[in-house]
Amino acid sequence: MVNRIVVGxxxxxxxxxxxxxxxxxxxxxxxxxxxxxxxxxxxxEGWKAFFACTAVRVVTQVTLIALFAHVWVGxxxxxMDYIKPVGLRLTMHVFTIVWLVGTLVYSVxxxxxx
Numbered sequence: 393m394v395n396r397i398v399v400g401x402x403x404x405x406x407x408x409x410x411x412x413x414x415x416x417x418x419x420x421x422x423x424x425x426x427x428x429x430x431x432x433x434x435x436x437e438g439w440k441a442f443f444a445c446t447a448v449r450v451v452t453q454v455t456l457i458a459l460f461a462h463v464w465v466g467x468x469x470x471x472m473d474y475i476k477p478v479g480l481r482l483t484m485h486v487f488t489i490v491w492l493v494g495t496l497v498y499s500v501x502x503x504x505x506x
Contacts, residue, residue: 407465414462421455449503456499460492 432438442448467488475481500506 407469410461411465414458417455417458418462421451424451443503453499453503456503457496460496464488464492 428442432442443452468485471481471484471488475484
């Protein structure tokens with residue numbers, strides 16, 4: 393029997409599933425928005441009334457959270473695969489996290505009008 397040393401973070405399957413699930417959420421939302429674009433009047437008032445609906449706001453915010461999770465997994469993998477100096481990689485991770493949290497906070501402000 394050979395003892396094998398297992399290394400790594402062991403989150404490959406979880407990230408793969410997360411990427412696929414968030415992509416499905418974003419695709420469904422995109423189809424919904426395109427259908428809404430065809431169905432509602434193309435005026436500012438029409439769009440304002442459409443996004444005044446709480447259900448639309450919730451679905452939009454959930455989709456944006458899915459987008460941020462999708463971006464995080466992709467960027468983290470990109471930094472881990474291509475940035476070899478540990479300090480620079482950590483800096484890029486922190487920059488990405490700060491940017492994503494900032495955009496999440498701003499998305500809440502935009503979607504919910506806070």
